[in-house]
Amino acid sequence: MDQSIIFDLNLINRYDKAGPRYTSYPTALELHEGFTDTDYRWHIAKSNRAGGPLSLYFHLPFCDTVCFYCACNKIVTKNRGHAVPYLDNLCKEIAMQGALFDKSRVVDQLHWGGGTPTFLSDDQMQRLMAVTRAHFSLRDDDRGEYSIEIDPRETHEGTIEQLRGLGFNRISLGVQDFDPKVQRAVNRLQSEEQTFSVMEAARRHGFRSTNIDLIYGLPLQTVETFSKTLDRILAARPDRLSVFNYAHLPTRFKTQRQIHEADLPAPDVKLAILQMVGLRLTEAGYAYIGMDHFARPDDELAIAQREGKLYRNFQGYSTHSDCDLVGFGITSIGRVGDAYIQNVKDLETYDKLIRHHKLPVFKGVDLDQDDKLRRAVITQLICHFELSFAVIEKKFAIDFADYFAREIEVLKPMQADGLLALSAEGIAVSPAGRLLIRNICMVFDRYLAQKNRQQFSKVI
Known part of the structure; x- marks a missing residue:
């Protein structure tokens, strides 16, 4: 191909x-509040009768600092104690949902996203995985695709070693841009040393795949400066790259209002950056998977695309089209059978529903x-x-x-x-x-x- x-x-x-x-069709905009936890339970029962593997997604919303470009569902706080009640509720939700799914259904895919999953302490990460394993059938043979999003500024050798021991075998690192001026403009100060030390540690500890996230269209970016970032990234040879288009939507995302619109690259500069990225990555041997994603030809995504087995879900491109996707935590979205389901979006409502032993379903849609x-x-x-x-x-x-x-x-x-x-x-x-x-x-x-x-x- x-x-x-x-x-x-x-x-x-x-x-x-x-x-x-x-990432879905219909898109998440079609989810409605008329879909209840009763509907969700019905779809789970129907899904159990059909059987098949599962994919689990955990939304860990906390971040230590805010990146001005971010459009994710996040809670910015320096107080690590805020994670304690959230983790308690998350573990209760895992138990409630685990009781509904057939334990014979193996978890082929698992993902921690956010926010910043490594906001959690080592003990908290161990607890979350232990509770998950107690209520779902996780793999012990390393054949699953267990991934986590990493902020290199909050990660060290010990963290990587522990994550590998917990069963993670794929890692995604947020970089966006190495240029110091761009980093200051978006409030994400991150050194090359921090980034590449995490990549090297992941490889030493046997992670099967490394992904780097970059963003083009950020303030003060030029073709020349972004090319220098790409030089350093290509030298490290990640298995995958996600090169996202920065969408400036300050009316929807309040943190983006802290970006000076005058500093954003002109449309022709932004297109020139994209053209340079596509040329450089294809010349370096990466395959264009689609929708901002590139992968080495021997990566599972590239192979799945060539074999006609690639799929797309709420986390992006996937090789597990046969999995029902179960979401945990605030704002998470799942796909079970012929329905999409989203959890409530705020901590207070989430806490109230969990305390009353109710599934935190906010809305959904039957296809x-x-x-x-x-x-x-x-x-x-x-x-x-x-x-x-x-x-x-x-x-x-x-x-x-x-x-x-x-x-x-x-x-x-x-x-x-x-x-x-x-x-x-x-x-x-x-x-x-x-x-x-x-x-x-x-x-x-x-x-x-x-x-x-x-x-x-x-x-x-």
Whole structure:
């Protein structure tokens, strides 16, 4: 499979509009408060009858300092004591949910995200994993994909050794940019020494995969300065890189109001940075997975994409399409059977529900047949850049050309522009269209016309 991209500035300028990132379809905006814990329990029971492995996500929202660019669900505090009652409640939620899922279902995937998971002390991390293991069937053979997001500023050799002992085998490090001026502008001061010492420790202790997060479009960035950051990152040879587009949405995210808009790179500079990144990474041998993600050709993501087994969920690209995703903690989102479920968003409500032995369900959505059909189409396109009509027709008992007649007409101008090739057999996205895959997926989104595009980031 060709896993390359072509940077066509003319196409990007024409198609660079706001739209969903499709970590799910329907998107999280379709979740509603009419979905209750009773509905969730029903879907769990149905899921147990079907069986299959599980994926667990734990949201640990605390951060010691605020990064001005951040759009995550977080609680910024210097007081480590705030984690104590939250962890108590999280352990109770694990017990409640664990009692509902069949213990024969093995956990193939596990992820701690945030926030900053390493905000927890060593003892707290040990407790969280022990409670999880007591109520779910975690693997002991290291064949699962157990990952954690790391802030190198809060991590040392002992932390890495303990995390490996707890069963983690994948690690993701937030970097964003090494330039000191950029770091000061976004309030994230982090040295190269801090970063690479953590990477080296992870490799020494047998972590199977390392991911680096970078962001382009931050204040004071230039092609030259970001290229220097990329030089240092490429020298360390991480297995994966996530190079995110900074979406400046200060009306939605209060911390972004501390960024001086005059310092943000002009649109042409931002595009030049993206072009440089794509060129440098592909020249270094990385495969373009899609949606800001690059991986070495021997990485599991790249292999899964070539073999047609890649999937996309609320954590991004995944190799575990067969897993139901169970979310724990405030704001976490899961997917169980044919439903998406999100927990309550604030500590007070979470505490109240847990104390009353209730699942902290805030909202959710049941997928109908059309949702599942369109999800299959969007997932195939966003993961593999191609779609076989026959496969969809067989799975959903439809005639593709008839069911999606309007969508096919909308795709024809995209074909004329060189984003894709449309035939009677299916859709093949061109290397020039892969950076704009969100635009192609939006054609199949029946909810999008009802939404305010300002709720989404731009595709580039």
